[in-house]
Amino acid sequence: xxxxxxxxxxxxxxxxxxxxxxxxxxxxxxxxxxxxxxxxxxxxxxxxxxxxxxxxxxxxxxxxxxxxxxxxxxxxxxxxxxxxxxxxxxxxxxxxxxxxxxxxxxxxxxxxxxxxxxxxxxxxxxxxxxxxxxxxxxxxxxxxxxxxxxxxxxxxxxxxxxxxxxxxxxxxxxxxxxxxxxx
Numbered sequence: 001x002x003x004x005x006x007x008x009x010x011x012x013x014x015x016x017x018x019x020x021x022x023x024x025x026x027x028x029x030x031x032x033x034x035x036x037x038x039x040x041x042x043x044x045x046x047x048x049x050x051x052x053x054x055x056x057x058x059x060x061x062x063x064x065x066x067x068x069x070x071x072x073x074x075x076x077x078x079x080x081x082x083x084x085x086x087x088x089x090x091x092x093x094x095x096x097x098x099x100x101x102x103x104x105x106x107x108x109x110x111x112x113x114x115x116x117x118x119x120x121x122x123x124x125x126x127x128x129x130x131x132x133x134x135x136x137x138x139x140x141x142x143x144x145x146x147x148x149x150x151x152x153x154x155x156x157x158x159x160x161x162x163x164x165x166x167x168x169x170x171x172x173x174x175x176x177x178x179x180x181x182x183x
Contacts, residue, residue, distance in 0.1 A: 031118075041075075058086075058087065091120070143180040
């Protein structure tokens, strides 16, 4: 019993340490090399670094326009200086996306120069869904590969009582449309 409690405690400490590291570094990850990257909202310096190091040509901001927020003004300025297209979509992680929101996302992807950086606040929930949709709808990846984007590896907790479970519900609802049957 003591060993089990110790192992659970160590696992929680390890997971917490990883989550802290991911958030401290901007939760930046490659989804498809040279095509799609995901992150949290980045500091100005970190955003410049990611644009330069990965050749980003489009940023998709899932937090929506926020002209009164410093992070948004910085992002607009940096994107402009780097000649990077900025696309603003307002998604809520606390409710399922509508079919219209999903269609708007895929329409934005059609014309967006690559590589693309997709971000939300933490890079875990909305960004996870966007990455999963990209893998499923654009790359025709396996269901498991797409669903992995909505996982604790990126800070997403996909449990029915979690506040951001709506992202999982959205993906599950769209699975037949994405070509995943029988899951």
